Amino acid sequence: MIDLHGLSTRMRASFRPPTTESSLVAHAPVLTLRQIFGRFRGDLRAVRGWIALSLVFVVLTPAVEAAEIWLFKLVVDQVLVPKDLSALPALALAYIGINLVQGALGFVDDVVAAATSTRFVHRLRTRTFDHLLRLGPEYLERHRLGDLVTRISGDVSAIETLLLDGLTRLISYAVQILIFGGLLFYVNWRLALAALIGAPLFVVVSRKFSRLIKVASRERRRRSGSVSAAAESSLRSARLITVYGAQDEEAAAYTRESAVSVRAEMAATRLRSLYSPLINMLELGGILVVLWVGANELIAGRLTLGGLLVFVAYLGQLYSPIRGMGRLSNSLYSAAAGAERLAELLDAEPTVRQPAKPVTPGRVVGELQLESVTYSYPGSPEPALHDLSLRIEPGSVVAVTGESGGGKSTLVALLLRLVDPTEGVVRLDGRDLRELDLDWLRGSSALALQDAPLLEGTVRSNLALANRSATDAQMWDALRAASTSSFVEKLDQGLDTPIGQRGRRLSGGEQVRIGVARAILRDAPIVVLDEPTAGLDDATAQHLMDHLVEHARGRTMVLVTHDPRVAGRASRVLRLSNGTITEGGSPRALGNGKAPQRSVAAGPPTLGAVAGVGVEGGS
Secondary structure (H helix, E strand, O other): OOOHHHHHHHHHHHHOOOOOOOOOOOOOOOOOHHHHHHHOHHHHHOOHHHHHHHHHHHHHHHHHHHHHHHHHHHHHHHHHOOOOOOOHHHHHHHHHHHHHHHHHHHHHHHHHHHHHHHHHHHHHHHHHHHHHHHOOHHHHHOOOHHHHHHHHHHHHHHHHHHHHHHHHHHHHHHHHHHHHHHHHHHHOHHHHHHHHHHHHHHHHHHHHHHHHHHHHHHHHHHHHHHHHHHHHHHHOOHHHHHHOOOHHHHHHHHHHHHHHHHHHHHHHHHHHHHHHHHHHHHHHHHHHHHHHHHHHHHHOOOOOHHHHHHHHHHHHHHHHHHHHHHHHHHHHHHHHHHHHHHHHHHHOOOOOOOOOOOEOOOOOOOOEEEEEEEEOOOOOOOOOEEEEEEEEOOOOEEEEEOOOOOOHHHHHHHHOOOOOOOEEEEEEOOEEHHHEOHHHHHHOEEEEOOOOOOOOOEHHHHHHOOOOOOOHHHHHHHHHHOOOHHHHHOOOOHHHOEOOHHHOOOOHHHHHHHHHHHHHHHOOOEEEEEOOOOOOOHHHHHHHHHHHHHHOOOOEEEEEOOOHHHHHOOOEEEEEEOOEEEEEEOOOOOOOOOOOOOOHHHOOOOOEEOOOEEEOOOO
């Protein structure tokens, strides 16, 4: 007898996947198969018509196979044993007809299966991607992009394997067991009882291995995400790695992640490989029992030779779905690991949400106000902004300066409601941003970032992000305002020139200027520019600022900058340090943005309502 309990213990000890090493990707919550089916039931409903059609072929295919095998019994009993060829032509025609039917069924079945799976994967993948975009930049910045891409691609395919392929195969196996099991009893019930003695052992062994394979497969899927995340992190920083000669260190880090993934993969492979020969032995034992009992039935005259041969053939067809049940269980648990990871992603909630009753004001005046605002990034021990209060008056141009890490980017994110304050309120024209319709709010603001200005595509497609209905003339006006038209005119295809992934075919300064042109084309009442003169020479920077000051008339503009030339063009300058405003005033009063005139130790100023910026009770 096989000691299944001992085997299970040894397998767990020998093939337990590595879990103690550090990993770039955390464990996903464990879900049962029932929970997974419930979680993605809605995606199945979208293709339920195709599923129903495929189930028709699930029933027809084994029925035709059973008829073909029965013809073999007739050939043996009516042609070979009596040595009479009179029945052979009719049986031959029957064989030809059945094969034609099988070919037609197989063709249509393959087409229906492909249509079902591709539609399901398309719906789930696009739904997941849309959800990921709506989670917002804060979520994306806290997770490895390589792992997220793996979830959209590999884990979505795993769910298709689990829900569609798994469900279809489960029903197919059940139908085959009913058809061929029933035929076994029809041919000879004594022989059928003998053949089914080993079936419970099949089930026990399959369940034991399924539990082990589920653990190994879950770790394998997680580790595959770690490998993708490690590659993505290094490749996105290839220039930095090359300059500092860190190729060896990065390659070693990737090798470590890949080695752990290999060990997890090998653990799952060894389990699957051991399962097959063990099942083969059980199946062989069942066939030997059938041959022994069948020979006795044949000698006793209760079974014909054709009946014995067809019984063995039906038994092989019966063992196939029973064996498949075991493999299916193993593959379902393997696919479940991917489903758990995708479910974790889909269950994530965006930190910035559309209000239950969104308010859509009419005209935007442009007054921005922060009242006792504190913001802390998840997991950070110290707040990025602390008890900050200020007012930016409509139509003013405000420069925000300060050392790196002082809170400038966080302030911008709060003003545009990319994040919500941990404490306090951010207002636009007196209304809490959390009350406003998100689409309306996004349409009322324009943004140009220094670190991620462009998407893959053309100059035109990048500009059109700001204004889908913009004409070529309007685009060229925006490019001229951003001192960008001259180099765009020199490009091979002008506005339709591909600029590469993240705009890599352009220089850093050209990327920034197209980002600024896009913000100008938006024609929004609130404009936020992050380092608009980065990478520009003095003449180009001065020309750009002349146009920006002109564009700012009647708009509220916030300039995040380290450049004294930019700060000098603002009506007021704010200096942020350690999440608080340390100074605020006109560029002349603050030394044109060159040197602080009041230290943090002196405490925050209380300027009241000055022309442009008010600072109220900041700490």
